[in-house]
Amino acid sequence: MNKLLQTDGGHSDDHGLPPMSSIKRWLVTTNHKDIGILYIVTSLFFLVMGGVLALLIRLQLWLPRAPGEGLLSAFAYNQSVTAHGLIMVFWFLSPFAFGFANYIVPLQIGARDLAFPRLNALSYWLYLISGILLGISFFQGGTFNGGWTVYAPLNLPAFTPQVGATSAILALFIFSVAITAGSVNFLTTIHRMRAKGMTLINMPLFTWTILLTVWMMLFAFAALLAALMILSSDRILGTTYFSTTGTQGSLLWTHLFWFFGHPEVYIVFFPALGAMAEIFQTFTGKRIVGRKWFIAALVLVTVQSFVVWMHHMFLTGINLEIKTIIMITTIGISLPFDLMVFALIYTLIKGRIQFTTPFLFAFGGLILFIIGGITGVFLGAVVLDYEFRGTYWVVAHFHYVMVGGVTGLVAAIYYWFPKITGRMYDEFLGKVNFVLYFIGFNLLYFPLFIAWETPRRVFTYPPSLIPWHQMATIGGLILAVSFAVMLYNFFVSLSRGEEAGPSPWKYASTLEWALPSPPPLENWEGTPTYENGKLEFLPDNIKTDGGESTHE
Template sequence: MSDDRSTDESAVQPDGGHASRPLAEPTSKQSTLRRFFTRDDLPPYGALRRWLLTTNHKDVGVLYVVTALLFLVFGGVLALLMRIELLTPVGDFLSADGYNQTVSTHGLIMVFWFLSPFAFGFANYIVPLQIGAKDLAFPRLNALSYWLYLFSGILLGLSFFQGGSFSGGWTMYAPLSVPNYMPQIGSTTTILALTLFVISVTVSSVNFLTTMHRMRAPGLTLRRMPLFTWSILLTVWMMLFAFAALLAALLILSSDRILGTTYFTAEGTPGSLLWTHLFWFFGHPEVYIVFFPALGAMAEMFQTFTGRRLVGRKWFIVSMLLVALQSFLVWMHHMFLTSINLQIKTLFMITTIGISLPFDLMVFSLIYTMVKGRLRFTTPFLFAFGSLFVFIIGGITGVFLGAVVLDYQLRGTYWVVAHFHYVMVSGVMALVGALYYWYPKLTGRMYNRRLGKLSFWLFFAGFNLLYFPMFIAWETPRRVFDYPAELTGFHQLATVGGFLLGFAFLLVIWNCYRSLWDGETVSSNPWAHATTAEWAIPSPPPLENFPGMPSYESGSLDFLDRETASTDGGTVTKPTPSSHDGHDSHASPWPLGISIGSFVLFLGLSGVATGGIYVPITIVGGGLLAVTLLGFGLESFSVTEPAVAERWPFAGIENGKLGVWIFLASDIVLFGAFVGSYVFLRAGYGWEAWKIVPHNPIPGLINTYILLTSSFCVVLALVAAQKGRRWGVVAGLTTTLLLGIAFLINKGIEWIELFHHNIWLSTDVQASTFFLTTGLHGLHVVLGLVIVLYMIPRALNGAYLDDERPVEYFGLYWHFVDIVWLFLFPLFYIL
């Protein structure tokens, strides 16, 4: 066994420079604004412009990690406020509402704004390196996802200054979350902040899935992918579908708060049960979404610091795949206390036990890897080993909650709090280990080893001192500050542990910050047994990552001359360094601009129902968003796809088309959740007793013909583009625009007629479901028409004659919108 100094410290120390050229200085005649937005190349690291304009995956990864740590401090301060309150069994520090706000926002920040973004900071930085890509498939979308994430968190922080933040728990159970019980504007702001965060996640998911499926180095099949990349791939697939369900729930809840719909408050319908289904269909996969990246990082560290390949690697991957699939089949075990019948509860108890079995296999795989390897107790490995230890405790205690009878006794107690944190914070422990593990790669410097090990022992001791007493004091009720006086000692121990854990986190942050300046410089691979591709290049990596085209076709990593690599899937046999073919763009101001516009718009929407200053804020935000989206569309931004890559199972689909398909897959879940909500509420109300809102099905039938005809016109435009007929393209797109406008006019006339009969969104649940679901579809139509308005002037200039793909991509979206209407028409007009 050895310590951190057993690593290869005698290797050549690179200068750690970045292969980017500084911007040419603008002339004196250029305006300050133009100088700021000049983006031929990335500014140097020390320039503020670089971090505001960058789209490079490594920079975005660093921004994610740093921002997530800041939100960790935010959420950690809230946690310590809770622990101070719980020093005594009576409320004597925070008010009742203040405590509820603290508990709720602490949970939201840690689950959404810290855990996943912290993991995806590493994913942004490391995954393209591990798969041999120059960047992610859509660099501007990558930057957009970060800025939306940042501004969503700022929006959450502002909620405290709008009469109070959300106070209904991080699960946001209805009807407590509707204005009847929580009228403050800050509660609406919190919901909108989470909505903005989900949009960020969706953008990121499309980007990562396209990249990992279409831009892997030749020879890097899915079976050969590193375990961390595998964990991210499965995580992102879960995110794509789970967060779409959450987005549907948040849109409905926002509508209840802003527009006055009655999804969760209508009498005679199971509205509160509807929220529980929607939330936990997202909520249980979210547990694995949070933990999987930590599991992948843990596997990488176990391999590196035991000096051997993971035992049962193939079955480890199969287990992760099984968990990812099963994660969507166990959500109702969070609902054992609801009115669901016992047979259904028993079925979900069985699926809960079933999903624990693949985890058993993964745990044994990690343990046997340690048994068969030579352990090196470096700081990263200590955190990874500690994570495995506490995760086992969390998993075992979770089995109790999988049993219906025990769940009745334990659900509302601190047993759940302790179990949940033993699972989730075990993931945090592994990710802190990942921070130490990849820190030399990110910075070119080594962390302070003594402080690293001290931070682990403080972390491990503080964690267990904080959470283990909660198992003993399990009779403490959740989410309240009153508890039996005889449990005071356990809660005081937990509070001491909380402050110790907080100090450990600060020590980690201080170690990383201080080591940037005085840490020893390191070689490209400071770990003796690290074998993944990121360790084969300098630390930190150059701008476009690799000296040539990475290839695994020989069985190991080679760098081939890009100019001589064939485009038919073959590669040359002579590995020679080469510069990259083409010049990719790495900076854009529009992701930041779009995010600012979205932030202002959502801030205005939070209080638009109350009028006042929020109305002009909404208008300004909408205008700013429209301008920045236009700038994004008009910007010339160069991204080259690799000529040769592993692309199974999407070899025949280019990046853009695959991105559209992935987005539409998410949109299917979104509309499926809306349609499912309608069916669920109607079935609970009584299918035959339900009142059909439209007085006449004819307007809906007319709109069906309009949309079908418009889809045909898009096909004609695509055919014209393929044949090089400019006016055919213009005619097809223009007719689509006119038909889409006709659809909206017809829909508007129908709505006005309903308004004249005093049928509004807030009239009853039947009207709420009709207006909101068809309104969401109408919003998709509007977005499609905005795209057409953008495309028609370009078509007049012959933009799509040499490359018809944009017309095809738009067609995919438009056909999807039409297909959705084919489901909505019979549901809301006929059945």
């Protein structure tokens, strides 16, 4: 945290908030920009944690192992697989995106802060302690080891009796509480606190994706919350919802989990998509083609995301009629994504494309997403899905999509780094980072398509697949190195980078680039407005309508 000391905005009016150089500042702050930084730093920490687990998995898979061979015991391997999934999906991806959401969204819509700043701080701290609890769970006889999908009845103490397994479930529970609080906060903020002229349709695409993400979060995480409350009760109070003696407990869990789990895919991916759209616009010098349709597609996906969950359950005792309906909705939800991909591609045409690091990552992320999307169509065909289920095809596909999303978010951190810190990152190191990342990524995940016959979550596989798994392991190491380069780049640039000025990007158009880097504590003097079709700042003494002060 102390690395960011130098980045104080130097604004004189601190309203009793200690300076950034003081630890206390970071404990008491409720400012959206501070909390954004806290989210980003914390989530990067969890990226390292999840990444180390991933490398352990990859090293175990270097060769097919007999029992007891290799780095990890069977129990440790299952813990690693589970915790890697949970950490990356919950504790890294969404919070990383929400670091930017916290920092950027209020700036983009013209709000001084989120609607409920203390609730925002509470969301962050609950997120942090949930992650700490997950860390502690490793030392309570082992963490949860039944896969990130937490399928019943393996999730019951009869099969996973470790105290740490309960801790992991409780960690996920309190994480969901934090997310729900955050969703309420962002929804209120984005719906209620936009500057004049900033109508919904005019909102920047990043803000759009965050708005839709929090709508999905609001409902999806409520379902997960219910599932986790019931599971905690089964584990602690001894209720019998998911036990084998109960009827269909296993099917019940899969319904509850995937009702949350499928929207979660878009929850994770949307912010990256929004950031990619903004970055495309800035570095091609072209506005997104078919912006209206892009937004319509996003809204369509948001609504549809709640009716496709059973495509994760094609082998889980649902009948043919339902399978058919779900197959149709699944194809239906893939089409809006086609449209968005085309929109991004056509934006390139007649552009003046600057191949900066953020653009390279956004462009690369789009390529990876296209590959992920095409291999996803395979899974949409139920006959093929039957065979891919539980294999590395699924693993490779969702890593292309999910880590494709990470690529978009890496683009975002390079894009907004000058805004947040006031300093430029090192462009050369950034390009090195991209090259290593792109090579490492494809070397890691593409061979998994070829070795797709490997069953998921095992460390024995046919010897004929050894070369592919070894390639993947090498790719994993390269990917890890690329992240090290990124962190080094940022660390060095914090003190040695050039001053960025308000906007280092020629074609940046959103409000945050009109502010100093980093913006002062209260973002701006006066009131921003788009009333006359472009951004202006009205002096404070002119009273705009509405504006009754509310107490939190």
